[in-house]
Ligand SMILES: Cc1cc2nc3c(=O)[nH]c(=O)nc-3n(C[C@H](O)[C@H](O)[C@H](O)COP(=O)(O)OP(=O)(O)OC[C@H]3O[C@@H](n4cnc5c(N)ncnc54)[C@H](O)[C@@H]3O)c2cc1C
Ligand code: FES
């Protein structure tokens with residue numbers, strides 16, 4: 169099908185965009201990469217009276233290092249983060265996650281921030297954002313604020329963003345140099361949304377040969393990604409033997425409440441959550457240890 | 465409905481068109497500019513048949529408003545042949561029987577053209593990965609991968625023949 173009629177604005181300054189959002193609020197939809205919004209318009213699942221295209225706004229297309237964070241502007245496309253040298257150095261899990269997002273052509277257009285705001289519960293980037301930690305920078309004519317991922321996701325496709333707010337950038341916390349990381353997912357076909365995905369970051373205490381810090385996140389197991397700080401606590405300060413990692417991974421199910429739907433049963437999702445958690449934790453530990461050997 | 469005028473470069477030619485903001489680039493290419501090589505299979509980004517190059521990068525023309533292409537360059541499958549000669553990727557599809565009904569072919573040609581620009585010597589695995597966003601109901605994909613390999617060899621020969 170074709171999109172319904174709407175009024176189209178293509179502001180060239182941030183102030184103009186915020187003014188339009190203040191004026192039209194819930195009647196308006198922001199158009200970024202369009203890789204989620206356009207299908208909804210084509211299928212007429214969405215009927216905005218006004219579309220505000222942000223693609224011609226200046227200065228939103230940069231990836232930069234800001235203190236302890238990697239900052240990604242609202243017009244940075246998936247493919248740009250996938251190939252960003254800064255991301256590869258400071259948050260290597262991000263390019264790896266991007267390679268799992270959709271397909272070549274979708275990644276040329278879809279934006280990183282759009283994916284975070286769209287809040288598909290199976291999307292890779294919200295999961296990685298929650299796992300790394302960070303904040304979203306949001307603007308409106310009322311002012312600006314930052315939101316942490318823990319507070320941002322409220323449930324299936326639901327976020328804390330108000331209708332008059334524009335997300336201008338996201339910051340991902342950079343893990344310590346020499347950390348290990350991994351993202352593992354199960355999807356029916358390459359490029360599909362994951363039925364379940366796991367992201368892990370391991371900070372390594374080389375002097376003692378133990379895990380110094382560890383984070384594990386899971387996506388596709390509920391309305392929003394979840395971080396399993398409690399489940400992985402036994403790994404902190406421990407030697408990450410295969411048995412211990414397996415035991416921790418087997419324990420994630422008690423913190424989850426995945427849905428039964430036509431893509432996968434609840435039981436299958438729980439199984440995937442355990443298997444992928446184990447794979448991600450093991451791969452992250454391996455990477456952290458390999459870096460120690462290289463002295464990186 | 466209010467329309468607006470947009471200017472875009474399509475296959476090297478400057479074009480001016482009057483469009484409604486809600487019109488998809490794919491429909492404007494097909495219905496207004498007569499370039500029916502760009503096919504619409506699903507209209508929600510999944511099949512890849514509508515893939516065109518926007519400023520040299522592959523995008524879904526079913527997920528782009530024509531107004532968004534204002535001031536940009538678009539290459540469609542009609543723009544791949546040069547001076548009546550098939551491009552190496554097109555020739556590869558012909559030599560290796562990379563198509564049957566041909567519905568999906570324009571999207572594969574565009575995506576493969578971009579792939580070989582970025583990565584002139586892809587492995588079969590890399591070809592499959594790059595083409596995973598294009599669906600074909602006929603061929604079973606084997607010959608499509610063969611066709612891209614054929615094109616990669618052809619391009620390598622052409623480049624080594626250059627003085
Ligand atoms: C075939 C296909 C397969 C896909 N597979 C995957 C996949 O495997 N994994 C995955 O994660 N994603 C996948 N996607 C979705 C893709 O990642 C999108 O790029 C992403 O979800 C949305 O980003 P966008 O820039 O395209 O946003 P848009 O479609 O432009 O917008 C999406 C929503 O976010 C809002 N929005 C966007 N940017 C802002 C902003 N800066 N401020 C306020 N609101 C904003 C819009 O108003 C809209 O409601 C797929 C898409 C397609 C078509
Ligand atoms: S018609 Fe555009 S991807 Fe199918």
Ligand code: FES
Pocket residue numbers: 562563564565566567568569599600601602603
């Ligand atoms: S050749 Fe018929 S769909 Fe691909």
